[in-house]
Amino acid sequence: MHTFEFIRPADQAGAIATAAQSKTAQQGADVRFLGGGTTLIDLMKLNVETPARLVDINRLPLGKIEETRDGGLQIGATVRNSDLAYHEQVQRDYSVLSQAILQGASAQIRNMATTAGNLLQRTRCVYFRDTAMACNKREPGSGCPAITGHNRTLAILGASEHCIATNPSDMCVALAALEASVHIQGAKGSREVAFGDFHLLPGDTPHRETVLEPGDLITHVMLPPPIAGSKQVYLKLRDRASYEFALASAAVVLTIVSGKITRARIALGGVGTKPWRSPEAEAALTGNPANEGTFRQAADAALRHAKPQTENKFKIELAKRCVMHSLRMATTS
Secondary structure (H helix, E strand, O other), X not given: OOOOEEEOOOOHHHHHHHHOOOOOOOOOOOEEEEOOOOOHHHHHHXXXXXXXXXXXXXXXXXXXXXXXXXXXXEEEOOOEHHHHHOOHHHHHHOHHHHHHHHOOOOXXXXXXXXXXXXXXXXXXXXXXXXXXXXXOOOOOOOOOHHHOOOOOOOOOEOOEOOEOOOOOOOHHHHHHHOOOEEEEEEOOEEEEEEHHHHEOOOOOOOOOOEOOOOOOEEEEEEEOOOOOOOEEEEEEEOOOOOOXXXXXXXXXXXXXXXXXXXXXXXXXXXXXXXXXXXXXXXXXXXXXXXXXXXXXXXXHHHOOOOOOOOOOOHHHHHHHHHHHHHHHHHHHO
16 A cells, blocks of 8 residues: 555545645546445555545435435435435435345445445456556556456446446445436536436546546535335346346336336446446336336336447346346335
């Protein structure tokens, strides 16, 4: 691990001003915000992340969960995953989010990990985490050995010729299905970003993972008012039941009236380069009966544009079955 300066700002403005001095908001940045540090510190130990300064934001007033005037929910950047998962209103109105968080990591990590940190969680691709190997995400232009190498766990949706790394988050899949928004404060002021626009596809610039710019601080995440009577399920398929990342997962939020699906939100995890919302699957479900034929059409639609690599073609069928089974669970709950 490289040496670094530890800074504890007195207020939000001080944190932003310090971080704005960074050359880039992406990997290799001079400055990093420190919340739980459950991913950042690991990457610093591996010399994948080498910030010169860490800005501790844990004492800033960003740790509350509050109901909004319109009945939605505001989740502070430093709210711990465990507190969010067990929050009464989350369990009642946004159960897919609670389910997703509780299926991620371990209890100890959930007690430390934060909302904003989860949004910025970086890939588990073995080439990214090994500085002896080339990686376009870590060193732009160096190549992507995963394309012809070990790629069993990597992405089949949203990949490019420069990167096929998978987004590892469970929580973000649920947030995508819930149509959350991310609120950001930066040197140029504040802005709100729809959750689906927050993470970037790798394209030609896989080192840019989000829309954040130098100095940008995530202050909170907003959830819209809950849909009355919605059925919510998060299903995660993995190699083992404990402390493992998804090979495929699905977050489902459905409204069903008289046996017909009137509203559907579907997001996939473990298969995309970002949390993968599927408007194709949603369109296949909406207005149709809640039965096996409809579920199969939705699953096929969700994976229609999948492009597997040498070791992960199995993910196509696995993800389809994940979508179908999550829909069954939602409609029978």
